[in-house]
Amino acid sequence: MKQTKKIVSKEKFNLIIERISHQLIENHADFSNSVLIGIQPRGTHFCKRIHKKLLKLIKNDILLGTLDITFYRDDFRRRKEPLEPQEININFSIEGKHVILIDDVLYTGRSVRAAMDAILAFGRPRSIELAVLIDRRFSRHLPIQPDYVGQKVDAISSEKVIVEWKEFKGIDQVILLNAEK
DSSP states (O other), X not given: OEEEEEEEOHHHHHHHHHHHHHHHHHHHTTOTTEXXXXXXXXXXXXXXXXXXXXXXXHXXXXXXXXXXXXXXXXXXXXXXXXXXXXXXXXXXXXXXXXXXXXXXXXXXXXXXXXXXXXXXXXXXXXXXXXXXXXXXXXXXXXXXXXSEEEEEEEOOTTXXXXXXXXXXXXXXXXXXXXXXX
């Protein structure tokens, strides 16, 4: 029997977006030399939300892109089902820019590593930071840590963190799914 537990409510979801947006403003001021890039597929939703909040807060143009990591993944050829590449939307130079990669859940770190490899195809950034909605601690395969975290979650490998977006599920929330034996 599967059990679910809500770990982030819609109210907390909005607070997380607000808090991370303010932290980004503290570190990047007017974003004149910084860009936001969402890791596809799910990081793009979080990235767009942060971008929208930042535009309201600083009323300045902020470069926004999406990054497909399909062919940079280390499990690309190990999957039974082929991965479908997504459309990449980075129509600006990242050369010398501060890049903020944004994803929904940080688990093993492999997606972030693939994103860092993929981003180099667009130039050499001055720096790369990572913002995540959920940090699943204690499960890293690679030494990757986020700079901005919505919430830390201690989950065992049999548990799954599911982020639901109001655009698709009707409500913003994060749930922890536990498959009992």
